[in-house]
Amino acid sequence: MTAARRERIVSYAVLGVFCVLVLYPVLSIVLLAFHKRSDLVTGFSIPDSLDFSTFKTAWEEGSFNRGLLNSFIVAATVTVVSAVLSTLAGYAFGAMRFRGSDALFYLLLLGLIFPYEATVIPLYYVFRDVGLTDSLWALILPQIGLSVPFGTFWMRAFFRSTPSSLVEASRLDGASSFVTLWRVLLPQAWPAITTMLVLVFMWTWNEFLLALVMIQSDELRTAPLGLALFAGANRGTLDTTLVAAAAVLVALPVVIVYVFLQRSFIRGMFAGAVKE
Amino acid sequence: MAEVQSGRVLERAPGAPVAEVERRVRVRAPGEPRHVAYLYLAPAFFFYLLFAFGPLVYTTWLSFFDWDGLTVGHWVGLDNYEKVLNDPDIRASFVHSAVLILFFAVLPCMLGLLLASLIAHSRVRGVTFFRAVLFLPQTIATVVIAIAWTWIYAPSGPLNEGLDAVGLDAVSRGWLGDFNWALPALGLVGTWVYFGLCLVLFLAGIQKIPMSLYEAARVDGAGRLREFFAVTLPGLRGELAVALTLTTIYALRTFDLIYVSTQGGPGTSTTVPSVLVYQNAFSNGRVGLAASVAVVLTALIFVVAFGITRLVDRDPSR
Numbered sequence: 001m002t003a004a005r006r007e008r009i010v011s012y013a014v015l016g017v018f019c020v021l022v023l024y025p026v027l028s029i030v031l032l033a034f035h036k037r038s039d040l041v042t043g044f045s046i047p048d049s050l051d052f053s054t055f056k057t058a059w060e061e062g063s064f065n066r067g068l069l070n071s072f073i074v075a076a077t078v079t080v081v082s083a084v085l086s087t088l089a090g091y092a093f094g095a096m097r098f099r100g101s102d103a104l105f106y107l108l109l110l111g112l113i114f115p116y117e118a119t120v121i122p123l124y125y126v127f128r129d130v131g132l133t134d135s136l137w138a139l140i141l142p143q144i145g146l147s148v149p150f151g152t153f154w155m156r157a158f159f160r161s162t163p164s165s166l167v168e169a170s171r172l173d174g175a176s177s178f179v180t181l182w183r184v185l186l187p188q189a190w191p192a193i194t195t196m197l198v199l200v201f202m203w204t205w206n207e208f209l210l211a212l213v214m215i216q217s218d219e220l221r222t223a224p225l226g227l228a229l230f231a232g233a234n235r236g237t238l239d240t241t242l243v244a245a246a247a248v249l250v251a252l253p254v255v256i257v258y259v260f261l262q263r264s265f266i267r268g269m270f271a272g273a274v275k276e
Numbered sequence: 277m278a279e280v281q282s283g284r285v286l287e288r289a290p291g292a293p294v295a296e297v298e299r300r301v302r303v304r305a306p307g308e309p310r311h312v313a314y315l316y317l318a319p320a321f322f323f324y325l326l327f328a329f330g331p332l333v334y335t336t337w338l339s340f341f342d343w344d345g346l347t348v349g350h351w352v353g354l355d356n357y358e359k360v361l362n363d364p365d366i367r368a369s370f371v372h373s374a375v376l377i378l379f380f381a382v383l384p385c386m387l388g389l390l391l392a393s394l395i396a397h398s399r400v401r402g403v404t405f406f407r408a409v410l411f412l413p414q415t416i417a418t419v420v421i422a423i424a425w426t427w428i429y430a431p432s433g434p435l436n437e438g439l440d441a442v443g444l445d446a447v448s449r450g451w452l453g454d455f456n457w458a459l460p461a462l463g464l465v466g467t468w469v470y471f472g473l474c475l476v477l478f479l480a481g482i483q484k485i486p487m488s489l490y491e492a493a494r495v496d497g498a499g500r501l502r503e504f505f506a507v508t509l510p511g512l513r514g515e516l517a518v519a520l521t522l523t524t525i526y527a528l529r530t531f532d533l534i535y536v537s538t539q540g541g542p543g544t545s546t547t548v549p550s551v552l553v554y555q556n557a558f559s560n561g562r563v564g565l566a567a568s569v570a571v572v573l574t575a576l577i578f579v580v581a582f583g584i585t586r587l588v589d590r591d592p593s594r
Contacts, residue, residue: 004398011395018391019409022472026412028434029424082323089320098313104321111328113581115529117550118574119331121557121567122338125345126331145327148320177312206417208532209550213558224419228536231423240427251420258415262408265415266476 033058033245058230058245066219067226068249074139074222075204079197081140082147086196087189089148090155091181095167105156111149116209119146124213138214139222143207147200154268158192159185195264202254202265223250332574339567345557349564356568366569369547372459373528376548379463380470380527385519387467388474393508396482397490403479410472422536425465426452452538455545462546465533470526474519481515482508521584528577549573 034051059065092098093105123142127133132141162185170180211225221229227250231243258265339356343349360366400406413421428434429451436448451461485507493503509516531550534540540547540555549569557566 007398008400011398011400014391014394015400015406018471018475019406022410022412022468025421025424025428025468026416029420029427032427085320085323088316092313092316096313096316098311101313104317107329108321108324110578111324113525113577114328114332114574115550115577117529117531117553118335118570119328121553121563121570122331122334123327124558125563126334141323142327142331145323145325145329148324149328152320177316202415206419208417208419208535209554212535213554224417224532227417227423228419231426231536240430243423244427247420247423251416254415254417255412258412259408262411266407266411269414269473 029244030248032241033248035241054241054245055249058242058249061230061242063218064223064226064230064246064249067221067223068253070136070220071205071223072253074136074143075201077140078143078147078204079201082144082151082200083193083197085144085148086151086155087181087186087193089152090157091159091185093152093156094159095162095164095185096177108149108152111146112153116142116146116207120210120213123210127214133214134216134220135214136220139207139210142210143204147203151196151200154196155189155192158189162188191264194261195268198257198261198264199268201257205254226250335567335574336571338564339571341564341567343563344561345563346561352564356565357572359565360568360572365544365547366549366552368544369549369552369569370572372546372548373530375459376463376466376530377524377527379460380466380530381520381523383467384471384474384523385516387471388478388519389509389512389516391475392478392482392512393504396479396508397487407476407479411476412472413469414473418532419536421465421469422533425462425468426537429461453542455542458538458542458546462533462537466523466527466530470523474523477515477519478512481512485511517584521581524580524584525577528573528580 033054036051036054089108093101119142123138124133127138132138166184167180170184171177175183206224207222208224208228211222212228215221215225227243227246230246338349340351340353341349342352342355430436431450431453435451439445439448449457452458454461489507489511490503493507498506529550530548531554534546534548534551535554538546540551550573553566553570553573555566556562556569
């Protein structure tokens with residue numbers, strides 16, 4: 001009994017230490033953002049008062065209102081469109097049998113693995129030729145293309161886990177394949193769909209390379225791109241409080257969603273890698 | 277009238293001979309429309325092929341050209357790949373990636389295994405909370421992480437301040453501006469990000485190992501160390517493969533962290549392949565060379581992804 005208890009105390013201590021290690025950089029940047037430049041902060045320091053003025057300056061100077069809006073437009077479009085496409089494709093892979101299904105599925109699985117580095121070069125030069133660079137489309141279209149593999153993989157796993165008798169019963173009732181999907185399967189699919197939405201939204205929101213390559217105009221910058229350029233521009237003047245406030249603004253939307261839906265996040269992150 | 281046969285529902289019209297039903301079944305398996313499947317797949321594949329897989333093929337094609345992005349390129353065969361093999365800067369970037377794999381994949385997995393086995397069976401409460409905290413870095417944009425750590429590593433940042441406070445002034449330095457320390461310093465950021473991912477994965481895996489195995493090991497007089505190698509490690513084989521695959525791929529893909537914090541510097545001490553792809557394709561006008569680096573990088577990622585999966589599949593206990 002005492003051994004078990006000692007073991008438990010050690011466990012808490014170890015977990016506690018690592019939680020502090022994880023939280024320290026996060027909290028120190030949040031606290032830094034509540035300071036003003038004149039405070040000359042160099043380390044972990046708790047501000048005297050809850051002062052949002054640095055956030056306000058960052059919001060206006062870095063035009064982050066615009067950047068956050070752009071990021072939201074891109075992330076929401078990519079998330080919704082790829083969710084619809086993935087649900088349809090996952091339904092086909094998970095609940096139907098057809099010629100070439102394995103080959104097509106493996107072709108799609110490759111998309112889980114390869115990075116934007118492998119596609120961004122031709123995407124840029126082709127988009128430039130057709131006049132799509134420096135537009136939000138240049139971010140939306142490729143990210144739909146690279147989100148669909150995960151979404152389809154994820155929804156296929158869901159549709160496979162639903163009892164096939166449900167589909168068959170519905171079909172015997174004379175329902176078409178779409179009615180079966182819409183009336184019978186989708187009502188149960190929401191937990192799976194939520195996970196997919198949350199993850200694709202996070203990946204799209206945090207994406208950087210594609211925006212760096214495609215976007216030139218200030219008013220089309222996404223939040224992470226704006227932040228990177230803002231930090232670069234402030235490197236000379238070293239106003240770290242302003243950069244910290246901007247960084248918090250960029251990270252906050254996803255972190256808020258994470259706080260409420262952390263189970264979905266964690267479940268989905270691993271699913272991408274766990275091959276059957 | 278329906279009868280269930282090996283999980284399938286067959287409908288038989290009254291009076292219809294069983295043989296005829298079976299023939300119909302063989303032609304059209306029950307419950308599943310055939311060709312309509314392609315209709316459901318079409319939109320997803322349209323986007324995937326046009327904006328993801330197609331460009332991958334196009335990148336490969338470009339890697340056989342000498343092209344500056346503006347004028348007409350010309351075919352150079354495997355010349356670009358020869359450069360990838362022989363150019364010292366490009367080779368160095370792959371070596372840097374290997375170093376990052378140590379920090380992004382090997383170190384977090386080892387730490388995760390150690391801690392998971394330490395706390396696995398001590399019935400800790402609030403696991404949900406700890407898990408949520410340890411997983412948090414996964415959700416923060418890498419650009420934000422890069423900015424936070426750039427500040428921590430800065431000449432007058434918290435790390436140096438802490439070192440000064442404990443009397444280690446001699447050690448303190450501008451970590452990301454140091455030729456020897458910049459790469460390990462960035463590597464540790466990766467350890468910070470991915471350690472939680474590994475631990476969460478291993479903790480979930482350990483719960484699935486039957487307690488009886490541990491009890492049997494105890495009865496056999498196995499110590500903590502023997503228990504780890506005989507029970508925990510084999511039991512976590514699948515999880516370990518997943519964690520190693522994911523984190524190794526993340527290490528190879530790293531771009532945001534390095535581009536935002538050091539841009540590959542000082543000198544070329546933190547360049548990685550993805551940074552070279554970006555610089556050559558969009559700043560230096562060596563698009564073909566950039567494409568060949570991208571192809572080699574992607575090939576490495578495929579090797580890692582399939583290689584580690586293979587290793588797990590060979591596990592006799594599965």
